[in-house]
Amino acid sequence: MKIGIANDVAMAAEALRRVVASTAEHQVVWIARTGVEAVRLCAENRPDLVLMDLNMPELDGVEATRRIMEQSPCAILVVTGRPQDSVNQVFRALGAGALDVTATPMLQGKADGATELLAKIRTMDKLIRHSGGNQSMQPRSPTAAPEPRDPGITRLVAIGASTGGPVAVSKILAGWAPPPGCAIVVVQHIDENFADHFARWLGEQLTIPVRVIDDGDGLCHGVVLVAKSNDHLVLDKDYRLGYDAAPRDYAYRPSVDVFFRCVARHFRGDAVGVLLTGMGRDGAEGLLAMRQAGHTTIAQDQATSAVYGMPRAAVELDAAQMVLPLDKIGPMLRSTTGSRS
Incomplete structure (x- = not known):
């Protein structure tokens, strides 16, 4: 892959350049010192890919x-000193279109920092090739957790998202208090090391609590459940949630396809599937x-x-009954499933 580096700290930029140069399949095509x-x-x-720092002069990441x-x-990977200290900035960047986040190797104090970064780059490479290259990325037009395994779940809102997803998810769920019996599950493409941060950040945007899903949890109402693993989220006939590594060669992890298919196969009530930006x-x-x-x-x-x-892929398959702008999806969910009075 051709890789651009955006980082104003000379030592950090050089560390990133050396990591990329250590492999035969990637090359650095430029280094930018400012966002502009x-x-x-x-x-x-x-x-093909930009390694984007968050804090730069003139224009931030x-x-x-x-x-x-x-x-x-093009594909953008946020690479910054301590992502856990910049959660709001990270999710603003993910909302703006960055694919994922990782720590700058030289600053995170871990010997395997370069290995982690290269693993991220390999994942980005798979995503780009699986998606048909960057040409497919068209510019845009201008609290306490409830009891698990709630037996009264009769409705399910299943949301899948990737690039730009965190902000999109927060917007469609903002201000909504789903009625009793309605469960909400979010599958967002995000590394498992940052899933807890995503859940905390999302919880700050919403009026209902958010928590990550542990293996064996059940569907429940009154909370937004978020997939937390690089393995795929699955749902069984007893409405238990869990994680499965298969299919292992699937580039998207956790996979929205895998979870949506489980909903289609096992959920016996009324479900709404929402596929967001990605x-x-x-x-x-x-x-x-x-839909079928x-x-x-x-x-x-x-x-x-x-x-x-x-x-777009869903529209091409005639999978979506409705294609809606972001500000219309939340009201549609409310009219379809109701709200708690």
């Missing part, structure tokens, strides 16, 4: 990500399975998607 320079270099020589995704979109095709076939099982299916429209990949 990163936006310009992406337009002049678009790489969040705004640089947003402008790159609007003007010359790169690639994950979730489209699962959404189709849900008689459930309601919704895809986000192109104008409001950070990357119109996953929703």
Whole structure:
């Protein structure tokens, strides 16, 4: 892959360059010292992947990500000193279109930092190739946890998202108090090391609690349940949730397709499948399975998607009964499932 580095700290940029240069299959095509320079270099020589720092002069990594995704979109991996200390910035960057986040090897104080970064880059490479390259990333148009295994679950809202997903999920669920008997499950493409941070951040945006799913948990109402593993979230006939490594060669982890197919196969009540912004095709076939099982299916429209990949694939398969802008999806969920008075 052709890789661009955006980092104003000379030692950090050099560390990243050396990690990339240590492999034969990747090359650094440019190094930007400011966010403005990163936006310009992406337009002049678009790489396959940008390693984006959060804190840079002139333009920070969040705004640089947003402008790159609007003007010359490509895969972006946030690489910053201590991601856990910049949770709000990280999720703003993910909402603007970054795919994932990891720590800068030289700053995290772990001997395997370079190995972790290279593993992330390999994952990005799989995603890009599986999605048909960066050409497929079109610019946008301008509290206490409830008791597990609630036996009274009769409705399920299943949400799948990737690039730009954290902000999209928070917007469609903001201000909503689902009625008794309605469970909400979110499958967001995010590394398991950051899933807990995602759940805490999402909980700060919503009026109902959010928690990650442990293996063996059951569907329950009054809380947003979030997948937390790089393995795939599954649902069985008894409404137990768990994780499965198979299919092991699937680039998208956790897979929206895997969970949506489980919902189609096992959920006996009324379910709504929502496929939000994201790169690639994950979730489209699962959404189709849900529609064929008689459930309601919704895809986000192109104008409001950070990357119109996953929703586009669903539309092409005729998997979505409704294709809606982001600000219409929340009201549709309320009208479909109701609200707690």
